[in-house]
Amino acid sequence: MTEKVTVNQQGLSLSLNARLVLEKRYLKRDTSGCTVESPEDMFRRIAKNIASADLLYNERADVVSREEQFYNLLTSLRFLPNSPTLMNAGRDLQQLFGCFVLPIEDSIESIFDTVKRAALIHKSGGGTGFSFSRIRPKNDMVSTSGGCASGPVSFMKVFNEATEAINQGGFRRGANMAVLRIDHPDILDFIKAKQVEGVLTNFNISVGITDKFMQAVEKNEAFPLINPRTNAVVKILTARDLFEQIVHSAWENGEPGVLFLDTINAANPTPILGEIEGTNPCGEQPLLPFEACVLGSINLTKMTTLQNGKYEIDWGCLEKTIHLAVRFLDNIIDINKYPLPQIEHLTKGNRKIGLGIMGLADLFIQLGISYDSEKAVQCTNEIMRFFSQKANYASVKLAEERGVFPNYQKSSYAQKNGTRFRNATRTTIAPTGTISIIADCSSGIEPLFAIAYIRHVLVDSGLTEIHPLFEHIAKTRGFYSERLIEEISRKGSIQKIQGIPEEVKKNIYYRAGCFSGTTGKNTGNLSKTHR
Numbered sequence: 001m002t003e004k005v006t007v008n009q010q011g012l013s014l015s016l017n018a019r020l021v022l023e024k025r026y027l028k029r030d031t032s033g034c035t036v037e038s039p040e041d042m043f044r045r046i047a048k049n050i051a052s053a054d055l056l057y058n059e060r061a062d063v064v065s066r067e068e069q070f071y072n073l074l075t076s077l078r079f080l081p082n083s084p085t086l087m088n089a090g091r092d093l094q095q096l097f098g099c100f101v102l103p104i105e106d107s108i109e110s111i112f113d114t115v116k117r118a119a120l121i122h123k124s125g126g127g128t129g130f131s132f133s134r135i136r137p138k139n140d141m142v143s144t145s146g147g148c149a150s151g152p153v154s155f156m157k158v159f160n161e162a163t164e165a166i167n168q169g170g171f172r173r174g175a176n177m178a179v180l181r182i183d184h185p186d187i188l189d190f191i192k193a194k195q196v197e198g199v200l201t202n203f204n205i206s207v208g209i210t211d212k213f214m215q216a217v218e219k220n221e222a223f224p225l226i227n228p229r230t231n232a233v234v235k236i237l238t239a240r241d242l243f244e245q246i247v248h249s250a251w252e253n254g255e256p257g258v259l260f261l262d263t264i265n266a267a268n269p270t271p272i273l274g275e276i277e278g279t280n281p282c283g284e285q286p287l288l289p290f291e292a293c294v295l296g297s298i299n300l301t302k303m304t305t306l307q308n309g310k311y312e313i314d315w316g317c318l319e320k321t322i323h324l325a326v327r328f329l330d331n332i333i334d335i336n337k338y339p340l341p342q343i344e345h346l347t348k349g350n351r352k353i354g355l356g357i358m359g360l361a362d363l364f365i366q367l368g369i370s371y372d373s374e375k376a377v378q379c380t381n382e383i384m385r386f387f388s389q390k391a392n393y394a395s396v397k398l399a400e401e402r403g404v405f406p407n408y409q410k411s412s413y414a415q416k417n418g419t420r421f422r423n424a425t426r427t428t429i430a431p432t433g434t435i436s437i438i439a440d441c442s443s444g445i446e447p448l449f450a451i452a453y454i455r456h457v458l459v460d461s462g463l464t465e466i467h468p469l470f471e472h473i474a475k476t477r478g479f480y481s482e483r484l485i486e487e488i489s490r491k492g493s494i495q496k497i498q499g500i501p502e503e504v505k506k507n508i509y510y511r512a513g514c515f516s517g518t519t520g521k522n523t524g525n526l527s528k529t530h531r
Contacts, residue, residue, distance in 0.1 A: 046090060098280070122166040360446075
């Protein structure tokens with residue numbers, strides 16, 4: 001039986017769900033399974049470990065002061081790194097990255113080598129992305145055996161089962177991203193691969209879209225499917241019909257997503273090192289094969305100040321937080337224990353970090369802005385322009401102190417504008433599925449899923465999420481009850497529920513951008529967010 005997590009209310013304020021998630025998944029345990037650290041202890045462990053990287057660049061570095069800076073950054077919930085850092089920093093495992101991409105070639109040896117590599121990454125708390133596009137289509141010839149190939153979707157099931165086996169022994173569920181190019185002969189099977197509930201539960205899937213395909217859709221032209229083994233055209237489909245299948249499937253069950261491969265590679269900072277063909281499990285971080293990236297997110301609800309009874313964005317606080325968070329993430333690259341030498345080599349060569357935001361929907365509520373308004377778009381543009389500029393500047397200042405990333409001379413920066421970055425990439429907008437629970441804010445840049453719902457992020461239970469502003473109003477105005485919350489969680493919306501004042505429905509529901517699901521089969525549960 002685990003000990004109850006206690007929280008020092010003067011130093012660290014955590015919601016009930018945050019405490020539950022920390023106890024179940026993040027806090028250190030002894031051999032009998034009892035928690036042996038508090039949330040403050042966890043943040044102290046992380047801050048001390050990450051600050052120690054400063055000594056690699058200056059043996060006289062004031063790591064005590066840096067530790068305090070990092071500790072205050074974390075305990076204020078202004079910034080949180082990705083889950084593996086929270087779990088593993090300062091512990092024996094010391095694998096702090098959340099995002100990996102692994103290559104798969106068209107051979108049994110390569111496929112099962114990648115299964116093994118993915119298992120090692122999942123065991124350490126990371127998530128993996130793969131492109132299955134090089135695997136020959138089903139019913140294609142296998143010369144060594146004289147038989148027929150089973151195709152990429154069949155091998156995705158192998159990866160899924162391997163992930164499931166690792167999940168059974170860990171606190172954090174493994175997750176995968178499968179990508180298949182739009183011109184692969186098995187693309188229709190791939191699009192429909194997750195239409196049956198319970199299939200490929202450890203995968204998100206995304207179609208790799210090309211400019212050529214989108215042009216064919218626009219012109220309503222035929223589109224060829226090409227065998228990757230022979231480069232021969234084996235089938236021709238109408239591009240618009242194929243696109244409609246993707247759209248319908250995405251509406252029906254949220255899968256597949258789409259990746260615009262040509263657009264991604266146009267922004268690839270190191271094209272000489274290879275083509276980007278995959279992303280991490282949630283799709284926000286494109287990476288080269290054998291590359292990893294560490295992520296972290298700034299809580300926008302902590303970047304405000306109250307002036308004359310109204311909330312305003314505190315740009316000074318945001319700038320300081322960005323600079324410290326960039327240093328925090330850069331330090332992680334140096335003290336991480338990498339699961340494979342190929343990953344360590346490329347990751348340290350490019351030093352990619354992904355600093356993003358969470359709590360955007362809650363920020364809009366604070367500012368009195370409707371999520372779906374033009375003002376919200378303008379506000380987001382202003383925030384992200386500032387965010388990108390300051391993250392870039394922080395990376396440039398780090399480069400002056402520590403040097404540019406080792407592969408800089410092979411990058412587009414050296415060939416074009418000459419900006420000397422410490423990190424090949426700086427910003428990434430992650431969905432922040434679990435760390436936003438700890439920070440008690442809305443996920444990433446997304447609208448609220450609902451005012452109240454069941455979130456399945458723990459292996460053995462669900463968490464009832466109630467938006468704190470709605471809960472406060474309901475209790476203050478006297479219409480709060482457990483039965484009401486259960487009804488909202490079950491229905492996924494407050495619009496047709498009796499007993500809630502109409503002005504509350506309007507002000508909370510529309511200002512927060514609640515949408516109560518993304519698919520045609522909405523059940524009021526949020527079960528797909530892994531990270």
